[in-house]
Amino acid sequence: xxxxxxxxxxxxxxxxxxxxxxxxxxxxxxxxxxxxxxxxxxxxxxxxxxxxxxxxxxxxxxxxxxxxxxxxxxxxxxxxxxxxxxxxxxxxxxxxxxxxxxxxxxxxxxxxxxxxxxxxxxxxxxxxxxxxxxxxxxxxxxxxxxxxxxxxxxxxxxxxxxxxxxxxxxxxxxxxxxxxxxxxxxxxxxxxxxxxxxxxxxxxxxxxxxxxxx
Numbered sequence: 159x160x161x162x163x164x165x166x167x168x169x170x171x172x173x174x175x176x177x178x179x180x181x182x183x184x185x186x187x188x189x190x191x192x193x194x195x196x197x198x199x200x201x202x203x204x205x206x207x208x209x210x211x212x213x214x215x216x217x218x219x220x221x222x223x224x225x226x227x228x229x230x231x232x233x234x235x236x237x238x239x240x241x242x243x244x245x246x247x248x249x250x251x252x253x254x255x256x257x258x259x260x261x262x263x264x265x266x267x268x269x270x271x272x273x274x275x276x277x278x279x280x281x282x283x284x285x286x287x288x289x290x291x292x293x294x295x296x297x298x299x300x301x302x303x304x305x306x307x308x309x310x311x312x313x314x315x316x317x318x319x320x321x322x323x324x325x326x327x328x329x330x331x332x333x334x335x336x337x338x339x340x341x342x343x344x345x346x347x348x349x350x351x352x353x354x355x356x357x358x359x360x361x362x363x364x365x366x367x368x369x370x371x372x
Contacts, residue, residue: 178199225363244333320366326348354368
């Protein structure tokens with residue numbers, strides 16, 4: 159900075175805006191001076207001479223959580239089968255316009271403790287493996303509608319809770335489509351972040367899409 163020194167502000171206003179296009183409009187009109195932007199609008203912002211764009215790598219990680227305190231999510235083989243159905247490279251491209259880094263371990267490269275040697279031993283996308291494991295576990299399409307049923311023959315619709323907002327909706331829909339490719343029917347339930355965090359403490363939930371980081 160030129161003339162570096164204490165910055166004395168008369169006021170600092172934080173606005174909570176969920177809709178991504180509303181955020182972009184507010185930036186372009188000068189209603190707000192700083193914000194994160196959706197990755198699908200990155201090219202537009204790069205071409206706008208009135209905007210200063212700074213790109214950094216997040217220290218957060220998005221993940222699908224299972225409630226392992228109740229059946230059937232206490233079955234590690236079912237969790238593994240579903241993990242094989244997730245294509246992280248496709249997720250990074252479709253949900254984040256190629257601006258995300260697929261991670262195959264609990265810590266991303268931006269957090270101390272990340273070990274690249276763990277990646278090879280992790281679960282990687284394998285549609286055939288996912289299908290065969292689900293078949294062996296008894297989750298089969300009993301009526302030919304394209305979706306699997308539970309081993310007792312009943313319908314299998316899995317609620318997945320996530321956060322309100324366009325960013326989270328886009329991520330959840332990519333995951334929903336990938337699970338659908340192996341006949342898993344996901345029902346997306348969106349809610350405010352505090353409500354989702356509270357839900358994960360109740361032991362009544364099934365799947366959830368959240369993030370953690372520093």
